[in-house]
Amino acid sequence: MRLLEYQGKELFAKAGIPVPKGKVAQTVAEAVAIMREHPAPSVVKAQVLIGGRGKAGGIKFATNEADVVEPARSILGMSIKGEIARRVWIEQRVDIAQELYLSITVDRARRRPIVIASAMGGMDIEDVAAKHPAAIAKYPIDPAQGYWPFVGRRVAADAAIPKSVTAEFVHVLGKLYALFFDVGAMLLEINPLAVTKDGRLVASDAKVDLDDNALFRNTWLEGWKTDLPDHPLEERARKSGLAYVHLDGDVGIIGNGAGLVMGTLDAVKAAGGEPANFLDVGGGAKADIVREAVGIVTADPKVKSLFINIFGGITRGDEVAKGLVEALNGGGWNKQKLVIRLTGTNEKEGREVLAHNGIAAVETMTEGAKQAVRLATG
Amino acid sequence: MSIYLDERSIVIVQGITGREGLYHANRMRAYGTRVAGGVTPGKGGQTVDRFPVFDTVAQARAKSGANASVIFVPPPFAADAILESADAGLELVICITEGIPVHDMLRVSSSLPKRTRLIGPNCPGVVSPGKALAGIMPGHVFAEGGVGLISRSGTLTYEIVDQLTRAGIGQSTCVGIGGDPIIGTVFVEALADFERDPQTKGVVLVGEIGGSDEEDAARLIDEKKFSKPVVAFIGGRSAPEGKRMGHAGAIVSGGGGTAKAKIEAFQNAGVPVADSPADIPRLIGSKLDQLSRAQT
Numbered sequence: 001m002r003l004l005e006y007q008g009k010e011l012f013a014k015a016g017i018p019v020p021k022g023k024v025a026q027t028v029a030e031a032v033a034i035m036r037e038h039p040a041p042s043v044v045k046a047q048v049l050i051g052g053r054g055k056a057g058g059i060k061f062a063t064n065e066a067d068v069v070e071p072a073r074s075i076l077g078m079s080i081k082g083e084i085a086r087r088v089w090i091e092q093r094v095d096i097a098q099e100l101y102l103s104i105t106v107d108r109a110r111r112r113p114i115v116i117a118s119a120m121g122g123m124d125i126e127d128v129a130a131k132h133p134a135a136i137a138k139y140p141i142d143p144a145q146g147y148w149p150f151v152g153r154r155v156a157a158d159a160a161i162p163k164s165v166t167a168e169f170v171h172v173l174g175k176l177y178a179l180f181f182d183v184g185a186m187l188l189e190i191n192p193l194a195v196t197k198d199g200r201l202v203a204s205d206a207k208v209d210l211d212d213n214a215l216f217r218n219t220w221l222e223g224w225k226t227d228l229p230d231h232p233l234e235e236r237a238r239k240s241g242l243a244y245v246h247l248d249g250d251v252g253i254i255g256n257g258a259g260l261v262m263g264t265l266d267a268v269k270a271a272g273g274e275p276a277n278f279l280d281v282g283g284g285a286k287a288d289i290v291r292e293a294v295g296i297v298t299a300d301p302k303v304k305s306l307f308i309n310i311f312g313g314i315t316r317g318d319e320v321a322k323g324l325v326e327a328l329n330g331g332g333w334n335k336q337k338l339v340i341r342l343t344g345t346n347e348k349e350g351r352e353v354l355a356h357n358g359i360a361a362v363e364t365m366t367e368g369a370k371q372a373v374r375l376a377t378g
Numbered sequence: 379m380s381i382y383l384d385e386r387s388i389v390i391v392q393g394i395t396g397r398e399g400l401y402h403a404n405r406m407r408a409y410g411t412r413v414a415g416g417v418t419p420g421k422g423g424q425t426v427d428r429f430p431v432f433d434t435v436a437q438a439r440a441k442s443g444a445n446a447s448v449i450f451v452p453p454p455f456a457a458d459a460i461l462e463s464a465d466a467g468l469e470l471v472i473c474i475t476e477g478i479p480v481h482d483m484l485r486v487s488s489s490l491p492k493r494t495r496l497i498g499p500n501c502p503g504v505v506s507p508g509k510a511l512a513g514i515m516p517g518h519v520f521a522e523g524g525v526g527l528i529s530r531s532g533t534l535t536y537e538i539v540d541q542l543t544r545a546g547i548g549q550s551t552c553v554g555i556g557g558d559p560i561i562g563t564v565f566v567e568a569l570a571d572f573e574r575d576p577q578t579k580g581v582v583l584v585g586e587i588g589g590s591d592e593e594d595a596a597r598l599i600d601e602k603k604f605s606k607p608v609v610a611f612i613g614g615r616s617a618p619e620g621k622r623m624g625h626a627g628a629i630v631s632g633g634g635g636t637a638k639a640k641i642e643a644f645q646n647a648g649v650p651v652a653d654s655p656a657d658i659p660r661l662i663g664s665k666l667d668q669l670s671r672a673q674t
Contacts, residue, residue: 106480108559108589108627111487143481144488184481186559213453213626214479243624258557258624259531259586262613267654269616278617280624283476283514283532284398311533311540313502314398314514344516344536365537366656 001210004047006089007224008206015179017172017190019203022091031072034090035065041093044071046078046085049226056080062090086226094202099192100161101125102173103207104180106187112140113180115151115173117159121192135160147177168201183221184214233277233296240292242279249274250376252303254293256281256315264309267365273373276303283314290323291330298333305375306333307368308340310350317342317350325357335359337375341368379577380506380551381526381568382470382495383446389512390438391416392459393450395426398474402450402514403429409511414442435466446470448503448512456499457482460562464494472512473499473562480626483560496562500625502532502554513554523548525662526572528565529584530557530591530627534613538584538655545659547666550577557586557625565595569604580607580666582658583649587614588628588635596643607665610644611652612637 003011009019021038024047025031035042046058053059058080060071068090078085099122107114118136120128129136137158139151152170155161161169172193180188189207196202215222237244243258247265251273255261258280265275277300281293297303310320320342328335335358342350342361351361362368389406393399394416404427407413415430415438422433432438435447447463449456449472456475463471471494478499490496497504503513508522519536521543529535535554542549550572555563565583572578581604585592592612598604614623614630615637622629630636641651650665652658 106484106559109564109591109594111484111560113484142488143485181481184479186480211480213477214481216454217479245621245623247618255533257531257533258628259529259534259584259613260537262531262586262617262623262628263534263537263655265616266613270654275616278621278623311516311536313516313532313536314402343540344519364656366654 001212001215001225002049003208003210003224004049004087004226005045005206006047006087008208009203011179011183011208012203012206015182016175017179017203018201019206020091020094022089024087024089025072026076026087028069028072028076031068031088031090032065035062035068038092039064042090043093044068044075045089045091046075046080047087047089048080048083048085050081050083053080058085094194094204095197096192096194096204097197098162098195100195101128101191102176102193103187103189103191104176104185107140110140112142113177115139115141115155117155117161119160119162125191141177147174149174162195164199165195165201172201183218184211185209186211233299237279237296240289240296242281242289242293242296244296245278246300247275247277249276250302250304251372252276252297252300252306253309254279254281254297254306255309256283256285256311260309260311264307264365264369267369268307268373271369271373273369273376276300281315285315285319287319287323287326290320291327294324294327294333305337305339305372307372308338309365309368310342310344312344312346315345317344317346318353321350321353325353328357339368339372339375341365379575380509381571381575381578382497382551382553383504383506383510383512385410385509387446387470387510387512388412388414388442388444389446389448389510390414390435390442390444391448391450392435392463394418394429394431395421395424396450399450400426402448403427405517406448406511409517411510411512414438414444435462435468439466439468444468446512447472449473449475451475453477453479457486460486460496461489464490467493469493470495470497471562472497472501472503474501474503474514476500478558480558480560483558487560487562490562497553498556498562500558501556501561502535504551504553506551507549515552515554519543520552521548524550524577524579524666526550526575526578526581527552527584528568528581529554530586530625531584531613534584534655538582538611538658541655541659542582545663547659547663550575557627559589559627564591566598569595569598573604573606578606579669580609580662582662583608583610585610585612585640586625586628587612587617587623587630587637588625590635592640593643596647596649599649600647607662607669608649609652609658609662609665610649611655611658612640
């Protein structure tokens, strides 16, 4: 779950990481009220998850309740690369002497949280890494040892963080590391971490990505979910506990297990077709889940044929067949535009259920993919 | 021989009184695995389907001599279950559970003792065909033979094994390493173990988008640190950037972890990459033929 900047800054503030004073507004009137209360040179920032909002006109300036109207009006409702800005974050400007970079993320290969820091902040860290690799310091932390101030001093020295703010940097990094574990973050990024003209550190931006699997420990964060799914069917699938990703083709796909579904998408593409979606019913799916899966995939008007590819392990073939028959009997889909491949646990029982209802199963994934593509084009 | 698991392995099931735990404990036993019982805290002393239940892994090990565990407990308790098995001295811990917080796995990774080999989480388990099965894989698709298999996926593994078996190519050990970002055993570690296994003549490696474990494996092979023939398959070629394809670990982000990069890495290391699972038997088969011709 990715957080908007204002949410990230709220988390930072709670964790003791300094952030500029600010408030969020959803309407022009709210923006005006904020500036009436705090008339000061301020930045009005579009709250979107996508990057590049500055270039798209999503960051403007205001000093009082009168001149905030135009920026708020133009940003609220603005589409930035397809994402609508529904809120603006209005924060008091800080006088910046230097922009640093600081983040903690999960290093998969090392199986460690890793600190990344640079004195070259304010730009895309990937660009810095490409052009000035020596300007970036990385330090993987062993969770068993945890964070100690020496780690911060070492990172600060390696990244050439100004000596005047090193003590503060060590402190901020410690708070960031604690927050990383407290909220189960996949990424905490401060870019820029501003050095103010009066020598303080302030998190001028906040990029936060949380591990969905850890949300059960911080249920208060669930209400913070604003990253709307890219497609309404993705929301419907999420409610049913199905992993569905909407794509642009016309061959609907249902399978069990992420790897097999990915492989099925690839097979459809190799057969000259375009997958309409990714849908994994997961392990051990029962009939009702299969019925719902068929409902979701076929609710997409672009879908012309449906390919169901099940290799039973924890999932049982008879359950899949039952759910499919229920979906078809409910008028969910035309039998003629359906291809099913069913093998593994209880495949015999499953095939019997299908045969009883006049549905023939194909033997292999490749054969099924070819047939589904043919049905979509024919 | 085989790796990790064989006919002498004594397996316990953590979460044996749960629906999936018990179902698969029975299936493992039916396959021929020595399943000594299971653990469910608070239910020690009971018996389910002739399986003795223990309160702790330490008790289960003391009574049964178990050296391996398969974990079916829910995500909030899974990291604890992994470390409990490691603490009790088990050599092999296979975690089936899907949905464990990444930070739990970061902590587990940093405190796991060297003697414990962790497979998973979010994995289908390990099978040494003809000897033992520990996990949720459908036993009937496997056949004993000389090909080792390492895979980040579950069901795609069954698909590929089914193709191998139908083509008359048996397997030494099949390891489902799991689809999460942080896993106990990665490709390079499993390759090192297959390198030492005399039964294993070649390896099929099944990767997917996300992360850099496939690239690491390709580098190992390129540096001649793995000497046996390898054939690879990468799932998710048609996955767009930024879309998570089911597995928590299967996402192309910031241009990294693409199928293209992984396929190129393997090809540069001289590893053939199959276009579809159906091509795998032919590719590994011809590699093994070359090998046996070279040896005779």
